[in-house]
Each structure stands twice: as C-alpha cells, then as structure tokens.
Amino acid sequence: xxxxxxxxxxxxxxxxxxxxxxxxxxxxxxxxxxxxxxxxxxxxxxxxxxxxxxxxxxxxxxxxxxxxxxxxxxxxxxxxxxxxxxxxxxxxxxxxxxxxxxxxxxxxxxxxxxxxxxxxxxxxxxx
Amino acid sequence: xxxxxxxxxxxxxxxxxxxxxxxxxxxxxxxxxxxxxxxxxxxxxxxxxxxxxxxxxxxxxxxxxxxxxxxxxxxxxxxxxxxxxxxxxxxxxxxxxxxxxxxxxxxxxxxxxxxxxxxxxxxxxxxxxxxxxxxxxxxxxxxxxxxxxxxxxxxxxxxxxxxxxxxxxxxxxxxxxxxxxxxxxxxxxxxxxxxxxxxxxxxxxxxxxxxxxxxxxxxxxxxxxxxxxxxxxxxxxxxxxxxxxxxxxxxxxxxxxxxxxxxxxxxxxxxxxxxxxxxxxxxxxxxxxxxxxxxxxxxxxxxxxxxxxxxxxxxxxxxxxxxxxxxxxxxxxxxxxxxxxxxxxxxxxxxxxxxxxxxxxxxxxxxxxxxxxxxxxxxxxxxxxxxxxxxxxxxxxxxxxxxxxxxxxxxxxxxxxxxxxxxxxxxxxxxxxxxxxxxxxxxxxxxxxxxxxxxxxxxxxxxxxxxxxxxxxxxxxxxxxxxxxxxxxxxxxxxxxxxx
Numbered sequence: 001x002x003x004x005x006x007x008x009x010x011x012x013x014x015x016x017x018x019x020x021x022x023x024x025x026x027x028x029x030x031x032x033x034x035x036x037x038x039x040x041x042x043x044x045x046x047x048x049x050x051x052x053x054x055x056x057x058x059x060x061x062x063x064x065x066x067x068x069x070x071x072x073x074x075x076x077x078x079x080x081x082x083x084x085x086x087x088x089x090x091x092x093x094x095x096x097x098x099x100x101x102x103x104x105x106x107x108x109x110x111x112x113x114x115x116x117x118x119x120x121x122x123x124x125x126x127x
Numbered sequence: 128x129x130x131x132x133x134x135x136x137x138x139x140x141x142x143x144x145x146x147x148x149x150x151x152x153x154x155x156x157x158x159x160x161x162x163x164x165x166x167x168x169x170x171x172x173x174x175x176x177x178x179x180x181x182x183x184x185x186x187x188x189x190x191x192x193x194x195x196x197x198x199x200x201x202x203x204x205x206x207x208x209x210x211x212x213x214x215x216x217x218x219x220x221x222x223x224x225x226x227x228x229x230x231x232x233x234x235x236x237x238x239x240x241x242x243x244x245x246x247x248x249x250x251x252x253x254x255x256x257x258x259x260x261x262x263x264x265x266x267x268x269x270x271x272x273x274x275x276x277x278x279x280x281x282x283x284x285x286x287x288x289x290x291x292x293x294x295x296x297x298x299x300x301x302x303x304x305x306x307x308x309x310x311x312x313x314x315x316x317x318x319x320x321x322x323x324x325x326x327x328x329x330x331x332x333x334x335x336x337x338x339x340x341x342x343x344x345x346x347x348x349x350x351x352x353x354x355x356x357x358x359x360x361x362x363x364x365x366x367x368x369x370x371x372x373x374x375x376x377x378x379x380x381x382x383x384x385x386x387x388x389x390x391x392x393x394x395x396x397x398x399x400x401x402x403x404x405x406x407x408x409x410x411x412x413x414x415x416x417x418x419x420x421x422x423x424x425x426x427x428x429x430x431x432x433x434x435x436x437x438x439x440x441x442x443x444x445x446x447x448x449x450x451x452x453x454x455x456x457x458x459x460x461x462x463x464x465x466x467x468x469x470x471x472x473x474x475x476x477x478x479x480x481x482x483x484x485x486x487x488x489x490x491x492x493x494x495x496x497x498x499x500x501x502x503x504x505x506x507x508x509x510x511x512x513x514x515x516x517x518x519x520x521x522x523x524x525x526x527x528x529x530x531x532x533x534x535x536x537x538x539x540x541x542x543x544x545x546x547x548x549x550x551x552x553x554x555x556x557x558x559x560x561x562x563x564x565x566x567x568x569x570x571x572x573x574x575x576x577x578x579x580x581x582x583x584x585x586x587x588x589x590x591x592x593x594x595x596x597x598x599x600x601x602x603x604x605x606x607x608x609x610x611x612x613x614x615x616x617x618x619x620x621x622x623x624x625x626x627x
Contacts (some may be wrong), residue, residue, distance in 0.1 A: 038522075039594035064593040065539045090594060 003032035003126055008099050010113055011122035018073040019114055027058065027073060028101040029092065032126040040089045045081040048105060054112055059102055074107035074112040111115040128264050129532030132186040139180060139373035144171045145450055171526055187587050189534055191403060199505045199537035199549025200342055200371045210293050210457035219456055224448040224482040228433055237430035239425045241459045249388050250381020251411030255420045256450040261369060262296040264408030269304035270442045271387055271412060272363050274332045274419040278440060284333035290319050292341045292541045294369060306333060313543060317343045317498030328360035338367040342541045344481065344502035354384030363387060371395040373478055373504035376471025386413050396458035407454040421445045438461035456548030474556035477478060477504040479560060484552055487565045505545045505551035514546050517576050521546040524571055525583035531567040
C-alpha cells in the first residue's frame, strides 16, 4: 500500500512532517502514519506558548488501535494549534498534509531543519 | 458455513407486559406533588418471557463454551463447571464479609491455603489476595514499590522502566502510582536489550516491570543477568504474571529473582472472565516487601484462622473487604483438582498447542513470524504480507474469522509487530479444534479480497464503526434512544463487549 509523500516537506523517522514558513514551521503526521494508526478518534493538542525541544512529546494522537505520541521535529514555541481537530480528529485521516495539520511552531533556529529527512530519504523508510 | 443465531430481541423493558397491572393508591399519605403521575416503567413479565429473553440473548453470544477463543495474552481457557457449582453452595454463597471470624473459619482457611499454594507455584514468600484484577495487582505492586523505597529513604527513585513489549496496563499502572515511565526497545530477537537496560537504569529507577515469557511468547532467557543489573542499581524487579500459563511447574518468578509478582486467577487458574469480570490479581512478594502488604492479612495459629490488621507499614486496603472471594474459591478448587502434575501438564499442552499452530501457519507462507522461532504459550504473526499483496489487514482477517464461527485472536498487539495477530490457544483445545482454526486462517488468506473486506456477513451485527464507538461511548440502554441510527447503536453494543 503506497503512501503519499509530499516533495516540499521535511520528515522525521517517527513519521512527522514539517513545513517551513519563514521563522515558523507547521507540523503534522504523514500519510503513512495515519494509515498505520487507522481511524483517529482523539487529539490532545499542546497549550499555546509551550516550548518544546526537538524530539520531545508535542501532542498525543489516539486511534481505534493505539495511543501515539507525536514528537517535535524541531525545537521551538507553540504559536498555533489546529482547534478543528478537537471536534473532527478524523480530518487527519482524510487530509494528513493540509487540513489535518497539528501545530505551528516558532522555531528557535532554522538550523535544525537541515537535520530532517527530505522526501527521497523518507520514502525509503516509509515503504 | 457457520450462522450466528439472530433474533430481533427487544430490551427487557420494551417487552409487552402480559400481567394486568393494578392501579394502587399509595399507602402513605403523600402530598400530591410527590406522587407519580405516570406509571413506573419497570418490566412486569411472566417467567417464560424472562427465560426466553435471556436464552435468546445467550444464543446470540459467543464464549469459551461456544467455541475456540484464542485471544492472545488473555488465556481464555475452559472454566470447569464444578468450580461454578461449588461456588454456588450456600455455605460459600451466603457468607457475609461482616460475619464474625469464628463463623467463617472455612472461608478463611481457603484463603490462607490459596496463598500458600500461590507461594509454592510462583516461588514467592507471601501473597495478598485483595486485588480484583491484573491491573489492580500491578497498581498494588507499584504502591508496594513506593512504600519500600520510602521506608529505605530512597524517595528520589521516581522512574519505572519497561520494555516495548509490555502490556499497556504496565505504563498505565505506573503512571497511576505517580511514576515516570521509560520504555526501552527490544533486541532483534524480541527480548530485553541488556545494554540498553544497563544504560537506562540509574539511582532514579524504582522498578523494572517485565512479563516472562513476554507478549511475543518468547522466554526472556537472560533473566538472571537482568535481575543482577536491576538489583545492582538498587531497583526492584516486577513480574507481570499474565503469561504464567506458559511456565507452571517449569519455572518460578521467585527463583528468577523477581521481588513482586501479580498473577491473574481469571487467566491461569481458569476462573471465568470476558464479560468484564470479576477477576482476581493476587500479588506475591519476597520477604523484604512483606511488611508493606495490604491489610487485613489472613493468619493461622493452632486451629484458628483470623484477619490481622496490625501491620504498621502496610499500604492499607486495596479493595473492599478481602478481594473477590468467589473467584478465589474457584481458583482454589481448580488448583486442588489439577495438582502439581496437572498444572505442569496444562502448561506443557498450552505450549505444545501454540507451537503446533505456529508451525502450521508459518509453513503455509501466508503469515509471517517476526523475531525468534521458539515460542511458548502464545505467538504473534504478522499479516503484513497479506496487507502488501492484497490490501487485507489484521482487522479484516479478525472480522472474517467471525464468519467461520471463531473468536478472533488479539490484534495489533504488541505494537512492535506490523498487522499483528496474537494467538493463544491454551491447553483446552483438541487437535481437531486447532486444525479447524488453522484451516480457517489459511482459507481467509486465499479468499477473494472483497469477501474478506465485507466480513462479517453471518453475524447479528456487521462491520462496525469503531471510530464512532470510541467517540460516543454510550453503553447503557440509552444507546437505543433515537439520537442514534441503527448502525450507530450496533457500534456501541460492540464497544460495550470489549474486555481485557
């Protein structure tokens, strides 16, 4: 079952994606991740203003199968969260890269972005 | 092909009343504002209506008495009817926990002797029978851990370590007891990684929780090294006894160096479970932890049994009264009936049955077995091959098994196996019944994709909306109210039937 991988995004080994928007970055989970989790029923979003370090728990996603932690791909401060997901978490299943985004971070440094995988590298692990 | 019994059976209070109801005036002089103006809506039925109602419901149900139930890590073995029979004797069923000790000497003797038996089976020093389930046993064990470290002035021990194969209840219990949980990855072999464990252990570690054999059905043969590492770090070692059915009479957690053990009487010792309980999760400890056990404890002197509350360092009470006595009683009868030889043989057959199924299914090349070859009482297959080639997932295989009249295995656990089917046949099943289950799994792998994706079709309810069941968890008669569509009602019905 092949999964969609977007060219213009950066990826982590734990199947988060990161979209850079100037000093900020939007975070979500990949198509591969949502397929593996199956129907998502609950999302626990972080408080706005919370600071996270790269690799720390950012939020929690619960599916009918399991509860999974979502890790921050880069360090930064939470500036916005996708409130829509509280009522319709299934949006992550239908639109993992667009309407199903999770959190927007203000990055401490854009230097950490280069340590993340590009779409070609991610393709190899998301088979 | 199997067909599930299907009735459009109404709820009990929807059944038509056949007995004429008399309108009676209240005996007491109630102010009119307090008197009912509408009739009380409670069932008023003839005996035969009630009998038929419940018989029909039972015919639509599925249990170990109906067919094979190989739910991995749940040990759904046969529950001998003699245990049910004896537990209903008036001398047991009519005993009240508030009776004077002198009038319940027999019940106390059974509890005392059961503790002794469990000590012998597990190699532990002392047991408490109070916890009502495995998870409560874990919670008790972690409270004991806390009390032990506190007693020794080691309050800085705030962390619990567990492997990524651990039952989900382990991190939950540790968190409930106020601990921070660290999960460590397993080796390529599917066992504890000693070097990672060594690095993770520190002066902050309170406890390492382990299931042996683990949830992949693999015996942790490095257990002697594990216990050395854990104890050298000043930590305790906890044994999750969910998989005790693999090792009775063969190996004992006490001999492996575990400090605290919980066992599930409703798994290994054959008391019924699956409908939400009641269960029993007795906890055994080594000598150094004995003083912290819950009170009361059953003590024996000369010809007298008594309940003793006099333990200064006890963590206190864990459960109302003394635990689920009728469950304890059934386990006691089972152990007496089986004896040492019988229990050992039960484990042998449980392991043989699992390995027979594993071999046949893996040889078919339709399902794969990640990690080590040798398994104990259960094994975890991966449906990843079917998923890649045909788009059939573990969930679909599980649903299709229902059409064959078989209870599915545990699915999607442990999480380190993709598209996992976790199968535990137990010693209760004959070769014929194992072969029947194997045949069904092999047939499903070759079936037309749509047939599998549409399953189940032979059951009262069809494929359910699991997402909705999680989002709208209404498990009472209210689920029948008009706020739900028929499909949604069915979803809620299935969720209500989940158990662990």
